[in-house]
Amino acid sequence: MAAKTPSIRALSRYLLRPQTSLHSCCQHRTQRKPYSAAAGARLNGTVEYDTTSLLHHTSRSALANPELPADVRKGQTKRINLYTAVNEALRHALQTDERVLVFGEDIQFGGVFRCTMNLAADFGTERVFNTPLSEQGLVGFAIGAASEGMRPVAEIQFADYVFPAFDQIVNEAAKYRYRSGTTGVHCGGLVIRMPTGVVGHGALYHSQSPEALFAHTPGLRVVIPRSPTQAKGLLLSAIRTNDPVIFMEPKVLYRAAVEQVPVDAYHLPLDKAEVLKTGKDVTIVSYGTPLYTCSASIEAAEKDFGCSAELIDLRTIYPWDRETVLKSVKKTGRAIVVHESMMNAGVGAEVAATIQERAFLRLEAPVKRVTGWATHTGLIFEKFIIPDVTRVYDAIKKTIDY
């Protein structure tokens, strides 16, 4: 910025007078709480990343994860946030497989969310590089590189900006293997990473979660990690699988979600949902950021009306693990699906329809969807549009009382 003249300093002082309303800081450096809850709130604003049971606050809990290979469970852990976990996965992939490339807009200096920090310096700009500002161009480029045997990890700066590449993803990446028939050519190894979801002040174009659009496309895998540990293991699997993967990173978690993560490399399954908490009365299915909302709601609900809720992280949005969800719902008899993106034709619709088809006689209440409303994410209205602790809490109550 221009150097401050003394008069500007005086103005700064003027501006520094105590004020009532404090918005969260800035778009890329997301804060702990995406927005400040109402002063008298008891439910909203109770997501505490420091203590949530969804994150591993100790090394021991991190290494107890049964999905980790035995040698990793004997190793060390390190406390890192989600963008560092992404960085570590990319670093490991670049180190161990020379076919891996990392590119996208502004990634050379570390990316606007710092996920690719130091990778260009350490692996060279042949393999880690800035692309011109064109999503359709860079995704098409990635598909071409993958089709000739590389494993490109392309970054879209925000999920909101993936749409210029939609044709490349839906008509090209997703259909490459199928249309190639016996030529055997495909674009497996391709991963398209993108930050997704709301942060409190992203408005129309820095808030969207377009996973349902990709889940409507055969041939793609759609993955959304909830935590640093998950991000590292799922991203490594995404790079290793021979299917193209849409890898959506909840951007509010980049800094907010901090936990103990195994130092060694490991792969997490791309076809398994995970039961995060067992319960008897209701199954809550979600993924990404809203899992933290659900967890806080469950805590309040269990305390307030003595119910017991099971929480499931889908992790892979498509193809998804029906078995784990159905098994849980057959046990609890009730289900709630929670996601940020809007209800109509959303992931919740598919989950609810599947439950209705395959567990109808076990249901004690209609499957409830707690999702974004049928509107865009207007800047000042986000807190009314995106599911919060109150709405999930109320859904638990209503579903149990049904």
Next chain:
Amino acid sequence: MSLRQGTRRIRINKAWEPSRCLSGSQTPRIPFGWQECRSVASTASAERVLFPGALNSKFTNTLKFLRPSANEAISTYRVMDQSGAVIDKEAGVDTEDEEALELYRNMVCLSIMDLLMFEAQRQGRLSFYMVSAGEEGISIGSASVLSPADVVFCQYRETGVYMQRGFTLDQFMNQLFANSKDIGLGRNMPVHYGSSELNIHTISSTLATQIPHAAGAAYALKLQNQQQPEVPPRITVCYFGEGAASEGDFHAALNIAATRQVPAIFICRNNGYAISTPTSDQYRGDGIASRGAGYGMDTLRVDGNDIFAVRRATKEARRLALENGGKPVLIEMMAYRVGHHSTSDDSFAYRQKVEVEDWKRRDNPLTRLRKWLESRNIWDEAKERELRSRLRKEILVAFDKAEKEKKPGIKHAFEGVWEDITEEQKMHIEELTDILQRYPKEYDIEQHEGGLASLLELVKTDKK
């Protein structure tokens, strides 16, 4: 020669005869479509070949690839030098003193507002901001020579266009604070202004999408200009960054604008950076101006630090854009992005502080105009101080007022998605209303104009 078989040669002057090749709506200067020229014969002695795709190409037996890097770079038009001295005294600056003073006042106002709002964002008073530092001359200068009726499409770093066209400080502040008086109803991120009164479409964060819109809107204006000869003709003007010019939409827009010969000026602000990406990673040709030739467009590169050059270039481009019913013009305005990309960015993570300091010292649209004003003895330090202090006060008054306003009514979260509220939305509104009523302590609805009544009214009035 192998070409001979499949190709019909003609004498080039014949091909250009309107009676043979041009459809009625086209003027003789407009290249014609290949279909209409298929039947044109050529003679054995012709020196040019009439391939349908390249109608005026000479034969050559020299094997020589075009090597753009070997060409001299496209030159940069300027009117005054860096010390504010006019280069061609005869041509002058084409600006009255009073007009120049107004431009200067607006540039200063913009730069003060930028500093204040950047600082205010740092203090958590608003969620986001973007400054125009280094590009004030481009936005204010170009806007100053347009007709108020011309239709404008912006990217986001053209606050000066709004200011020059008459967007008030109150309107800026209401948008930045997303309050109940915001024209955009609190829906958009800060700096995504819009104004139908000023004929500026509302900004979308999605880069380059506005460029084809500008082409289409210009086509609408072209037809309307024809249909309403009594109304002064209008053009569209479209602003975008050199980074955005890498998007497919840019290329698609210029191409369709050229084929439909629309009255539009495409103004690229080439400020050297797209967030962290320097132009060396963005393109390898001679800037954005070099693309104009590819689309058959009149093109000019301009020194964006020279507001008189910006004005004259834009004025002439407007004249060209309306020539013969319309044609697109491309202008590349050169600048240096002095500020960080936005409040979310720390540019010293990818560029040296000295680079910025050097640029600021070397050249700047404000100091250049100030030097010129001082050379004409119509500006001095006392006037400067008086202006700055007055503007600061005005901005702070608007700031204070806007910050105290209520937030927009919650109904605006749902309205405007479709023309009318849908049945599905009604269900959603009812569900939300029910939550807000049963959990009043969880939400600050009273901050919003009308509180809960705003939502209820929506469901009620719609039911009628």
